[in-house]
Amino acid sequence: MARILITSAIPYINGIKHLGNLVGSQLPADLYARxxxxxxxxxMFLCATDEHGTPxxxxxxxxxxxxxxxxxxxxxxxxxxxxxxRLSFDHFGRSSSPQNHQxxxxxxxxxxxxxxxxxxxxxxxxxxxxxxxxxxxxxxGTCPNCGYDKARGDQCENCTxxxxxxxxxxxxxxxxGSTDLEVCETKHLYLRQSALRDQLDAWIDTKSDWPVLTTxxxxxxxxxxxGLQDRGITRDLNWGVPVRKGTEDWPGMEGKVFYVWFxxxxxxxxAAVEWADANGKADADWQRWWRTDKGADDVxxxxxxxxxxxxxxxxxxxxxxxGADDNWKLVDYIKSFNxxxxxxxxxxxxxxxxxxxxxxxxILPVDYWRWWLLSHAPESSDSEFTWENFQxxxxxxxxxxxxxxxxxxxxxxxxxxxxxxxxxxxxxARAERDALWSRIGPLLKEYETQMEAMEVRKSANTLRAIWVxxxxxxxxxxxxxxxxxxxxxxxxxxATALNLAGLYAILSAPFIPETSETLGRxxxxxxxxxxxxxxxxxxxxxxxxxxxxxxxxxxxxxEDREAWQERFSGTRx
RNA sequence: GGGCCUGUAGCUCAAUUGGUUAGAGCAGAGCGCUCAUAACGCUUUGGUUGCGGGUUCAAGUCCUGCCGGGCCUACCA
Numbered sequence: 007m008a009r010i011l012i013t014s015a016i017p018y019i020n021g022i023k024h025l026g027n028l029v030g031s032q033l034p035a036d037l038y039a040r041x042x043x044x045x046x047x048x049x050m051f052l053c054a055t056d057e058h059g060t061p062x063x064x065x066x067x068x069x070x071x072x073x074x075x076x077x078x079x080x081x082x083x084x085x086x087x088x089x090x091x092r093l094s095f096d097h098f099g100r101s102s103s104p105q106n107h108q109x110x111x112x113x114x115x116x117x118x119x120x121x122x123x124x125x126x127x128x129x130x131x132x133x134x135x136x137x138x139x140x141x142x143x144x145x146x147g148t149c150p151n152c153g154y155d156k157a158r159g160d161q162c163e164n165c166t167x168x169x170x171x172x173x174x175x176x177x178x179x180x181x182x183g184s185t186d187l188e189v190c191e192t193k194h195l196y197l198r199q200s201a202l203r204d205q206l207d208a209w210i211d212t213k214s215d216w217p218v219l220t221t222x223x224x225x226x227x228x229x230x231x232x233g234l235q236d237r238g239i240t241r242d243l244n245w246g247v248p249v250r251k252g253t254e255d256w257p258g259m260e261g262k263v264f265y266v267w268f269x270x271x272x273x274x275x276x277a278a279v280e281w282a283d284a285n286g287k288a289d290a291d292w293q294r295w296w297r298t299d300k301g302a303d304d305v306x307x308x309x310x311x312x313x314x315x316x317x318x319x320x321x322x323x324x325x326x327x328x329g330a331d332d333n334w335k336l337v338d339y340i341k342s343f344n345x346x347x348x349x350x351x352x353x354x355x356x357x358x359x360x361x362x363x364x365x366x367x368x369i370l371p372v373d374y375w376r377w378w379l380l381s382h383a384p385e386s387s388d389s390e391f392t393w394e395n396f397q398x399x400x401x402x403x404x405x406x407x408x409x410x411x412x413x414x415x416x417x418x419x420x421x422x423x424x425x426x427x428x429x430x431x432x433x434x435a436r437a438e439r440d441a442l443w444s445r446i447g448p449l450l451k452e453y454e455t456q457m458e459a460m461e462v463r464k465s466a467n468t469l470r471a472i473w474v475x476x477x478x479x480x481x482x483x484x485x486x487x488x489x490x491x492x493x494x495x496x497x498x499x500x501a502t503a504l505n506l507a508g509l510y511a512i513l514s515a516p517f518i519p520e521t522s523e524t525l526g527r528x529x530x531x532x533x534x535x536x537x538x539x540x541x542x543x544x545x546x547x548x549x550x551x552x553x554x555x556x557x558x559x560x561x562x563x564x565e566d567r568e569a570w571q572e573r574f575s576g577t578r579x
Numbered sequence: 580g581g582g583c584c585u586g587u588a589g590c591u592c593a594a595u596u597g598g599u600u601a602g603a604g605c606a607g608a609g610c611g612c613u614c615a616u617a618a619c620g621c622u623u624u625g626g627u628u629g630c631g632g633g634u635u636c637a638a639g640u641c642c643u644g645c646c647g648g649g650c651c652u653a654c655c656a
Contacts, residue, residue, distance in 0.1 A: 018656055059656065130654085141654045160654070167580090168652085222583055223651070230582070235653060266656065313584095313650065322653095344584085345650080386592090387585055388649060395591065398605060406618060414615035421614080463592075467603075481612070481620040489614095557616055 009048045009304055011295050011335070012039050013274045015311035015319075016056040016101065019080045020065040024360045025391070026346040026353035028091065029379040030312035034341065034462050036093045037380055038308065040516040041457045043094075044536050050295050052277040053088070054099035055081045058246040059266035060141055064181060073245045077102060087363045091372055092519045097284065099277035101269055106276035107247045110269040114239070115252030116330040117197060124196045124236065125258070131159070131171050135184030139192065139242040140171075144181055147174030193258060195249065196236040197268070199325045203234045206321055206328070209336070219313055220342045224320035237322060239268040271323035275334070299333040308339045308460075316342050341460050344384035348391050349575075361391075361574055369570060373518035374400050374559070380517055381466035393571045397562045403470055404518075408510065409558040411476040412525060415503045416554040422489055423500060429548035430498035438483070438502040443540035445475050446506070450537070453513070469517060476506050504529070504552070505543045512537065521558055528555035 014035035017023050032053060039051035057077045066076035077100070085098050100106070117123050130139050145159035150173050154164035158180070159171035171177060178185045199206075210224050228234050240249050246263025249256050278292035294301030309319055319340055327334045346353060353360035366375050378396050381403070382389050419428065449472045456465040480503060489496035508531045515522035515534065526534065529552045533545065546552075 020656090056656075061655065139654095143655055161652090171654095219584070219650095226582055226651080227653075230652080237653070241654085265654085270656085314656080317651085317653075318656095347649090382591075390591080392590090395605085399591085401616095402605065405616060410616055410618050412615095414619075416615095418614040467593090470604080477615095477619050478621095480614070484612080484614085486612090486614045559616080561616070 007047055008042075008306060009295075010039075010042050010050070011302075011305050011307040012042075012049060012051045013277075013307075013309050014051075014053045015309075015315045016054045016270060016273060017084060018059075018061070019055045019057040019077050019084070020061045021080075021355055022083065022087065022362045022364050024348075024353040024355060024362045025366060025375065025379060026348070026360065027312075027355075028363060029346050029383055030343040031310045031315075032088070032093050033091070033376065033379055034343065034383060034460070035308075035310035036091075036095075037462065037465075037516050038310070038341075038457075038460055040094055040519065044512070044515060044534065046536070049096070050278065050281075051094060051096050052099070052274060052281070053093070053095045053097075054101055054273045054277045055084055056266065056270045056273070057081070057100055057102040058243075058263070058269060059241075060138075060144065060243065063138075063243065063245050074102075087367070090367045091363065091376065094519075097277050097281035099273060099280040101266075101273040101276070103273075103276055103280050105279040105283065106269060106273045109276045109279070110247045110264055110272050111250040112252055113272055113326055113330050114195070114249070114256075114264065114268075115254070116332060117326065118251050120329055120331060122198045122201060122329045123239075124198055125193055126196050126238070127191060127193050129189050130192050130242070131177070131187050132190045133179040133182070133184055134186040134188065135182050136179050139190075140179060140181070140187070142171050144179065145171045145174065145177050145187070146180045147177035150175055192242055194238045194262070195240045195256075195259065197239045197322070197325060197329070198236050199234050199321065200236050202325045202328055203228060206234070206324060209324065209328075210320065213340075216340055217342055219344070220316055220320060220340045223313070223316040227317050227321055234321065239265045241265050267318055267322060268326070271318065272326070296335050297333050298335055302335045305335060306339070307335055307337050308341065309337050310341050311343070313342050313344055316340070339460075344386075344388045346379075346382075346384050346389055346391055349393075365574070370562075371520065371559075373521045374404065374562075377404055377466070377518055380462055381470075383462040385461075385463055393567050397564075397567045400559070401561045403473075404521075404559040405561045407470065407477065408473045408514070411473065411480070412507050412510070412555065412558055414480060415476075415500065415507055416528070416552065418485065419500045419504060420554055422485075423497065425552055425554065427501050427504050427546050427548050427550040427552070428497035430501055431494050434495050434498040435501060435544070438498045439505075439540050439543040442475075442479055442502055442506065443543060445479075446472065446509075446543075447540070449475065450513070457516070466517065469514060472513060473510065476503065476510070479503060479506070501546075501548065502543055505546050508546050509537055509542065524555060525558065528553050 015031040066073035142159035149157035149162040152165035249259040282292040348360035453468040483499040485499040511526040
């Protein structure tokens with residue numbers, strides 16, 4: 007039995023996430039976690055909300071709420087949606103937790119002791135009307151290059167020229183529109199990532215099995231121009247982890263907080279501490295996942311994320327871990343994803359474009375979404391959601407192939423033998439099992455290999471091929487005609503096919519957990535242990551009772567599809 | 580501007596990393612079946628691999644030039 011630590015990129019707190027966010031990290035992480043648990047491995051699957059930063063403060067202000075209250079509410083909303091999507095986190099934490107405050111301050115202290123923190127004085131734009139320093143992006147003005155009047159302080163969207171906020175003509179706050187801006191001197195802490203460049207570079211070089219998407223981004227940052235740059239890890243904000251050096255004050259840094267990208271990955275660790283605290287566990291129980299000197303040396307740590315998160319997970323966070331030099335566990339494998347597009351454009355939280363998690367669950371059962379999203383995961387390139395594709399995939403794969411197979415075998419059995427697994431002579435039953443396993447066995451091996459390699463789309467294809475075998479088998483064995491002349495052999499066929507349906511409940515659970523439960527309940531499958539051989543086609547013995555389940559997947563009609571297409575064509579109110 | 584990724588059948592994607600005749604699913608066509616959610620099974624039609632050069636015994640795969648799509652570019656997170 008292996009021990010596997012799994013984290014998903016932590017979703018930002020400022021609103022309800024869309025399906026693109028889900029498919030790029032949490033959903034494939036959940037697929038992997040569920041599979042590994044079912045294979046009998048010990049899994050710790052952690053996620054959290056990412057709660058700090060300027061956008062959280064602005065979203066709270068817009069909602070007319072104190073930021074702590076806003077975040078607490080949004081955390082509950084996101085936790086509810088995570089349950090709705092059946093994300094099987096061992097703990098869903100909060101980056102604003104006391105545990106993360108303490109750990110973040112601890113890491114900063116360790117880094118300072120190692121000489122990896124530098125104090126830098128810099129000039130930043132302060133908005134008197136907003137009462138806050140403005141990040142470059144939150145300053146708008148006229149581009150000195152092209153004259154575009156909505157250029158941002160970091161870059162002009164119109165002519166793509168990189169800008170400095172002081173370049174802008176007639177600068178104003180993007181938050182309030184106020185032009186009452188001034189440039190102030192302020193002091194910040196920088197993490198000297200440049201000092202760790204060679205160590206990071208050597209470490210990345212050992213990761214030849216990582217996706218190109220992941221390593222190429224890391225290499226670019228390491229080698230482009232002057233190489234890896236130092237990074238500011240503090241901000242002038244009210245909401246965040248107060249800057250402290252371990253448990254001590256940090257002179258000169260009063261009133262400042264750590265930058266959200268410094269504390270957010272540390273929350274991966276803090277989530278484990280929160281898990282221990284919430285479940286009455288000892289420190290040793292979380293440390294055995296995170297401290298290589300306390301039992302984590304045999305842990306395999308896998309991270310899931312969208313491609314935009316890669317630099318922070320390949321460089322900044324490892325720099326924090328390495329720099330702290332205190333036996334913390336480094337990531338072993340990073341699985342990164344491209345983006346899911348929506349009907350020819352991007353999903354966009356800020357523009358309300360696409361389908362959001364709450365809306366998705368409102369219109370259809372969770373497994374429709376899980377199946378489509380996972381079987382179309384944007385692994386090799388960006389992928390595209392269209393309603394036509396969604397409708398035909400779901401109707402064909404789930405309703406026609408899997409749902410209909412379950413329906414035909416359970417109903418046929420009920421009409422001829424009643425709602426029990428029929429009794430058949432042992433030799434006939436054995437022959438049916440052998441014949442069927444010769445087709446299932448190789449596909450199962452392929453499925454296992456792909457799941458272990460986190461080949462999400464391929465795994466879905468193979469699972470579908472395993473479902474198809476059910477229909478092929480019934481067609482060839484034709485128990486409805488055999489029954490007329492040889493009831494014993496028909497019984498053997500039906501018993502075998504019912505067992506196959508039982509296996510489907512088990513094998514499909516990582517992808518469609520809700521339906522797997524429904525199917526398992528209908529067939530009275532109590533043992534979800536992973537199958538390994540032909541004898542697993544006899545787990546439901548003669549006389550084992552079941553009920554014919556309701557239709558597992560109702561089809562999506564053209565009318566529904568058109569209505570949703572229309573409803574989700576614009577932007578969210 | 581720079582870096583990286585990408586372009587394969589009407590659609591969504593494969594192709595063991597340079598190796599036989601480029602494969603699946605959906606959609607289309609034909610046949611079969613009647614247990615089943617008008618479902619299922621079998622057979623089958625679709626490709627000058629974006630375009631032009633080049634390297635090689637051999638190129639979807641490597642090099643090069645165009646054309647198109649995307650991401651990142653360090654103070655959004």
